Amino acid sequence: MDQERIRNFSIIAHIDHGKSTLADRILELTDAVSSREMREQVLDTMELERERGITIKAQAVRVHWKGHELNLIDTPGHVDFTYEVSRSLQACEGALLVVDAAQGIEAQTLANAYLAIENDLEILPVVNKIDLPQADPEGTAEELADLVGESPERVLRISAKTGEGVADVLDAVVERVPAPRGEPGAPARALVFDSSYDQYRGVVAFVRVVDGSFRRRERLRAMAARTRFEAEELGFFSPTMRPTESLGTGEVGYVITGLKDVSRLRVGDTLTAEERPAEAPLPGYKDVKPMVFAGLYPTDSDDYPELRDALEKLKLNDAALFYEPETSQALGFGFRCGFLGLLHMEIVRERLEREFDLDLLVTAPNVAYRVTTPVGETIEVHSPAGMPAELERIEEPYIRASVIVPKEYVGSVMELCNERRGRYGSLEYLSESRVHLTYELPLAEVVLDFYDQLKSRTRGYASFDYDLAGFREADLARVDILVGGEPVDALSLIVHRASAYERGRALVERLREEIPRQMFDVAIQAAIGSRVIARETVKARRKDVLAKCYGGDITRKRKLLEKQKAGKRRMKQVGMVEVPQEAFLAVLNLGQEPRR
Amino acid sequence: MSPGGDGGRDGRGGGGVRHLYVHLPFCVHRCGYCDFVTLVGRASDHGRYVDALLAELEPERGALAPRLETIFVGGGTPTFTTASELERLLTALPAADEVTVEANPETVTPELALLLREHGVTRVSVGAQSFRPHLLTVLERRATPAAVRAAVYALRDVGFDNISLDLLYGIPGQSAADLERDLSDALALGPEHLSCYELEAKPGTRFTHTFGNELAHQAEAMEDYFEHVVDRLTGAGYRWYETANFCVDPEHVEGRDLRARHNLAYWRGRDYLGIGIGAVSTIRGRRWRTTPRLGTHLAALARGEAPSRELEPLPPSVKRRERVLLGLRLDEPLALRGLESAVDLAALGRLEELGLAAWTRGGDAGETVALTTRGRFLGGGVTAELLA
Numbered sequence: 001m002d003q004e005r006i007r008n009f010s011i012i013a014h015i016d017h018g019k020s021t022l023a024d025r026i027l028e029l030t031d032a033v034s035s036r037e038m039r040e041q042v043l044d045t046m047e048l049e050r051e052r053g054i055t056i057k058a059q060a061v062r063v064h065w066k067g068h069e070l071n072l073i074d075t076p077g078h079v080d081f082t083y084e085v086s087r088s089l090q091a092c093e094g095a096l097l098v099v100d101a102a103q104g105i106e107a108q109t110l111a112n113a114y115l116a117i118e119n120d121l122e123i124l125p126v127v128n129k130i131d132l133p134q135a136d137p138e139g140t141a142e143e144l145a146d147l148v149g150e151s152p153e154r155v156l157r158i159s160a161k162t163g164e165g166v167a168d169v170l171d172a173v174v175e176r177v178p179a180p181r182g183e184p185g186a187p188a189r190a191l192v193f194d195s196s197y198d199q200y201r202g203v204v205a206f207v208r209v210v211d212g213s214f215r216r217r218e219r220l221r222a223m224a225a226r227t228r229f230e231a232e233e234l235g236f237f238s239p240t241m242r243p244t245e246s247l248g249t250g251e252v253g254y255v256i257t258g259l260k261d262v263s264r265l266r267v268g269d270t271l272t273a274e275e276r277p278a279e280a281p282l283p284g285y286k287d288v289k290p291m292v293f294a295g296l297y298p299t300d301s302d303d304y305p306e307l308r309d310a311l312e313k314l315k316l317n318d319a320a321l322f323y324e325p326e327t328s329q330a331l332g333f334g335f336r337c338g339f340l341g342l343l344h345m346e347i348v349r350e351r352l353e354r355e356f357d358l359d360l361l362v363t364a365p366n367v368a369y370r371v372t373t374p375v376g377e378t379i380e381v382h383s384p385a386g387m388p389a390e391l392e393r394i395e396e397p398y399i400r401a402s403v404i405v406p407k408e409y410v411g412s413v414m415e416l417c418n419e420r421r422g423r424y425g426s427l428e429y430l431s432e433s434r435v436h437l438t439y440e441l442p443l444a445e446v447v448l449d450f451y452d453q454l455k456s457r458t459r460g461y462a463s464f465d466y467d468l469a470g471f472r473e474a475d476l477a478r479v480d481i482l483v484g485g486e487p488v489d490a491l492s493l494i495v496h497r498a499s500a501y502e503r504g505r506a507l508v509e510r511l512r513e514e515i516p517r518q519m520f521d522v523a524i525q526a527a528i529g530s531r532v533i534a535r536e537t538v539k540a541r542r543k544d545v546l547a548k549c550y551g552g553d554i555t556r557k558r559k560l561l562e563k564q565k566a567g568k569r570r571m572k573q574v575g576m577v578e579v580p581q582e583a584f585l586a587v588l589n590l591g592q593e594p595r596r
Numbered sequence: 597m598s599p600g601g602d603g604g605r606d607g608r609g610g611g612g613v614r615h616l617y618v619h620l621p622f623c624v625h626r627c628g629y630c631d632f633v634t635l636v637g638r639a640s641d642h643g644r645y646v647d648a649l650l651a652e653l654e655p656e657r658g659a660l661a662p663r664l665e666t667i668f669v670g671g672g673t674p675t676f677t678t679a680s681e682l683e684r685l686l687t688a689l690p691a692a693d694e695v696t697v698e699a700n701p702e703t704v705t706p707e708l709a710l711l712l713r714e715h716g717v718t719r720v721s722v723g724a725q726s727f728r729p730h731l732l733t734v735l736e737r738r739a740t741p742a743a744v745r746a747a748v749y750a751l752r753d754v755g756f757d758n759i760s761l762d763l764l765y766g767i768p769g770q771s772a773a774d775l776e777r778d779l780s781d782a783l784a785l786g787p788e789h790l791s792c793y794e795l796e797a798k799p800g801t802r803f804t805h806t807f808g809n810e811l812a813h814q815a816e817a818m819e820d821y822f823e824h825v826v827d828r829l830t831g832a833g834y835r836w837y838e839t840a841n842f843c844v845d846p847e848h849v850e851g852r853d854l855r856a857r858h859n860l861a862y863w864r865g866r867d868y869l870g871i872g873i874g875a876v877s878t879i880r881g882r883r884w885r886t887t888p889r890l891g892t893h894l895a896a897l898a899r900g901e902a903p904s905r906e907l908e909p910l911p912p913s914v915k916r917r918e919r920v921l922l923g924l925r926l927d928e929p930l931a932l933r934g935l936e937s938a939v940d941l942a943a944l945g946r947l948e949e950l951g952l953a954a955w956t957r958g959g960d961a962g963e964t965v966a967l968t969t970r971g972r973f974l975g976g977g978v979t980a981e982l983l984a
Contacts, residue, residue, distance in 0.1 A: 519950060519952060520950050541819075542819045542822075543823070544973070544975065545840075545972075545974070545975045546839075547794045547839070547840055549840075549863075550859060551868055552617075552874070552875065552876040552885075554876075554918055555876075558914070558918055558921060560976075561979055561980050561983060562983075564980040565980045568980065
C-alpha cells in the first residue's frame with residue numbers, strides 16, 4: 001500500500017467509556033467482520049478482559065475505508081500498563097480520545113491524553129454515548145476541546161452503541177491523521193509495541209514498521225535484547241491473522257518469531273534485519289520494573305507445583321510479571337511476585353485462580369524499597385523479610401496521583417491524601433463543577449486501600465490515575481509480629497513510623513481472635529526491632545478433659561484423641577504455638593480487601 | 597500406692613479375667629442427655645433379659661478367674677429391673693470382692709436396699725446428678741432432692757458403707773452458686789465416693805438438640821467449674837484419684853482404699869468381660885461389643901446361639917496407646933516401661949517445661965510420668981500431645 005494512504009491510530013478512553021464498542025462498530029462498518037462473526041468486543045480476546053471491561057493486551061487490526069488502509073491499534077486502559085500504552089501510541093500518528101458524554105473527562109483520560117500529546121499524535125476528540133438520556137454532549141465537548149486545544153465544533157459526537165457518527169469518525173481519521181513518515185529505502189526498523197505468546201508458534205511480536213520493509217523468512221534481530229531469529233511468518237490482523245510476504249514502511253502487523261521465551265523480545269525493542277541492520281534503535285525503550293510485590297502461596301501446600309507451572313505459563317504472556325521462590329515458615333512454599341501495579345497484581349491473581357483453578361493466599365502487598373547499607377551498598381528490597389536489620393537509609397517509590405472529582409468532594413480527597421503522607425501538587429478546575437487535583441504520594445500508601453477509600457469518600461465519583469515519580473528517603477520501620485516470642489515472617493510489615501503503632505495494634509488484635517487457646521498463655525506482640533509496640537494475650541485454656549471413661553468408652557476416647565492429634569498435625573507450628581492456617585488467612589485478608 | 601503397671605498379667609493364660617461388667621439397660625424414662633444403651637419400661641422383657649445374661653455368661657466362665665475381684669452392674673437403671681429378676685441375677689453371678697450396683701434414687705426403697713445388701717452387693721453408686729430442682733428438670737431426672745437423700749439413708753440403714761454419688765456440672769442455667777450448693781449438699785450426705793462429670797452435649801441426643809447452643813455459649817463462663825469441683829472436694833478431704841472421680845482420703849478412714857476397684861481395672865488396662873446388650877469386653881488383645889439390639893440379642897440367646905458381637909482387634913501398639921491415655925487419668929504415676937513407643941518423649945519434655953507433666957527418671961518403678969494438677973485439668977490436650 002502506498003504510504004500516503006496509510007493511517008495508524010488508536011483509541012484512548014477511560015474504562016467503560018466505550019472504546020471496545022467503538023472498535024466493534026468500526027470493524028462492522030468497514031466490513032472487516034461479517035455480522036456472523038461479530039461478537040461483542042472482538043478485540044478483547046481474554047475472557048477476563050471482557051468481564052472486567054478492560055483490555056490487557058494490545059492488538060492491531062487493519063481495515064479499509066475509502067481507499068485507505070487504516071490500522072487500529074488497541075491500547076490497554078490502565079495506569080499499570082502506561083508503558084505499554086506509550087509504546088502503542090508511538091506506533092500511531094493519531095488517536096481518538098473518547099469520553100463518555102455522561103461522565104466527562106476522567107483521570108485516566110487525562111493521563112492518556114497527555115501521553116498522546118507527548119508522543120506528538122494528532123488527537124481527535126470524540127464524545128461518545130450521546131444517545132444516553134443523562135448525556136451532556138455540549139458540556140463534555142467543551143471540556144474536551146479545552147483539554148486538547150481544539151474548537152468545540154471539531155469535537156466528534158457519536159453513539160458507538162447505535163452507530164451514529166461512526167462513519168464521520170473514519171472520515172476524520174483519513175482527513176486529519178497524518179500519513180506515516182519514514183524512509184522506505186533506509187535500513188529496516190520496526191517498533192515492537194506489544195507481544196503475545198502462542199504455545200505452538202512462540203512469541204508473536206506486534207510491530208509498526210518505521211523505516212524500510214521486512215520480508216518473510218528474513219533473519220531479524222531485536223536490538224536491545226540482542227536476540228536473533230527468523231521471521232517465520234509476517235502478517236496482519238483483519239481481524240483474524242492474515243499472512244503476507246512483507247510489511248512495508250508505515251505498516252502495522254505481526255511477526256511470528258518462534259522464540260520460546262517472551263523475555264527475549266520485550267515491548268519497546270526495535271527489530272532490524274540482519275542483512276542490512278539499522279545503526280541505531282528507535283528511541284524510548286525501557287526495561288519495565290515491577291513496583292508492587294506480594295507473596296503468593298497455595299492454600300493447600302500440595303498445589304505448589306501447580307502454582308509454579310501456572311506462573312511459568314503466565315510469564316510467557318506477561319513479560320512484566322516477576323516471580324521467585326520464597327519460603328515462609330508460616331505459609332510454606334510459595335513465590336514472591338512483582339507486579340507493575342495493583343491492577344496488574346489483581347489480574348495475575350484472578351488469572352491464576354480462574355484459568356489455573358488455584359486457591360491462593362496472597363500476602364499484604366508492599367512496594368520495592370531502595371536500601372543503603374552501612375557500607376554504602378544500595379540494594380533493592382522486595383519483602384519485609386528481606387529488609388536488613390542494619391541500614392543507613394531507606395528510599396521508597398513515590399507516585400504523582402491525579403484525581404478528578406466533583407468539587408464538593410475536594411475536601412475529602414485532600415484529607416485522604418494528607419492522611420496518606422501526600423504532598424499537595426496542584427488544583428485546577430476542569431469545568432465549573434469538576435476539579436483536577438494532583439498529589440505526590442508514597443506508592444506504599446496507595447497499595448494498601450487508597451483506591452477503596454477514595455471511592456468510598458467520594459461516593460464513587462472520583463477517578464484516579466498515577467505515574468511513578470521516583471524514589472525518596474522515608475522514615476520507615478519494619479514491624480514484626482511475634483507469636484509466643486517467635487517472629488511470624490509472613491506477617492512482617494514495612495510501614496511509616498507514624499502508622500506503625502496503629503497497624504501493629506490492628507494485626508495483633510485480629511490474631512488474638514484467630515489463634516485458638518493453647519495449654520499456656522500465648523503472647524502476641526508487634527515489635528520494631530526489640531521494642532514491643534502492641535501486645536495481646538491468648539489466655540491458656542483452663543480445662544480440656546475427656547470427662548468420663550469406663551470400659552465401654554475407651555475406643556471412642558482413643559479415637560477422639562487420635563483425631564485431636566491429627567488436628568494438631570494440620571496446624572502451623574510457630575515455636576510452641578499451634579496456629580491454624582485459617583488464622584493467617586484471616587489476618588492477611590485484613591490488608592487485602594479486593595480493590596481496583 | 598501401687599504403680600499402675602500390672603495390666604498385662606490378666607492376659608496370660610485362660611481363666612485370668614477378674615472383672616465383670618453386667619449391663620441392665622432398662623429405665624423408667626430416657627433422660628435427654630443420655631447416650632447409653634437404654635430401654636424404657638419393657639417389664640415383660642426383664643425375665644428374658646436376665647435369662648439371656650446368664651446364658652451369655654455361661655460359656656465365658658472359663659475365661660474368668662476362680663474368684664473375681666470386681667463386678668459392676670450398670671445401666672440403664674439396674675435397680676429399675678423387676679426386683680425378683682434382679683434378685684435372680686445377683687444370686688447367679690459369681691462371687692467377687694467388690695460388687696457395685698448403679699441405682700437411681702427414686703428406685704431405692706428400703707426393700708431394694710435390703711435386697712442388694714443380702715445378695716452380696718458391697719457398693720452402690722447413686723445417680724444424684726444435682727440437688728437443685730430446676731436443674732433436675734433440665735436433665736429430665738425423675739428424682740427430687742429429697743428422694744436422693746432418702747435413697748442414701750435407706751442404703752445406710754441396711755449397712756452400706758461404700759456409697760458413691762454421681763454429680764453433673766455445667767448444666768444449662770447452673771450458676772456458680774448452684775454448683776457450690778450441689779457440692780455442699782452432696783458432701784452433707786457423707787458419701788465414700790463421688791463421681792463428678794461435666795455435662796456433655798453428645799451428638800444425636802435430644803438434649804444436644806435443645807441445649808447445644810446454650811452449652812456452647814456458657815462454655816467460657818463455666819470454664820472454672822471443674823477447678824472449683826476439685827478444690828471443694830479435695831478441701832473436704834477427698835482424694836482426686838481419677839479425672840472425674842473422688843474418694844474419701846484413706847487417712848480419714850483408717851487407711852481404707854475407697855477407690856472404685858472395678859473402674860481402676862479399666863484405667864490400669866486390665867482385661868474385663870462385659871455381658872448384656874451394648875456391653876464391651878477386652879480380653880487378650882481383642883475387644884468386642886455385644887449387639888445393642890435387644891430383640892436380636894434375646895432371640896439369638898433363646899435359640900442357644902452366641903450373641904452377635906462387633907469385634908475390634910487391639911494390636912499391641914494400640915493397646916499401649918490406651919494404657920497411656922487411661923493411665924494418665926489417675927493420680928498415680930504411669931510407669932513407662934514397655935510403653936516407650938507410645939509416648940513422644942520430646943513432647944513430654946515440652947510438657948514438663950510447661951509445668952503440665954512430671955517425668956521421673958530412675959527410681960524403683962523405672963521411668964514414670966504423672967500429670968501435675970494443671971496438667972490433669974488439661975488432660976485431653978496433654979494426652980493428645982504426649983501420644984507418639
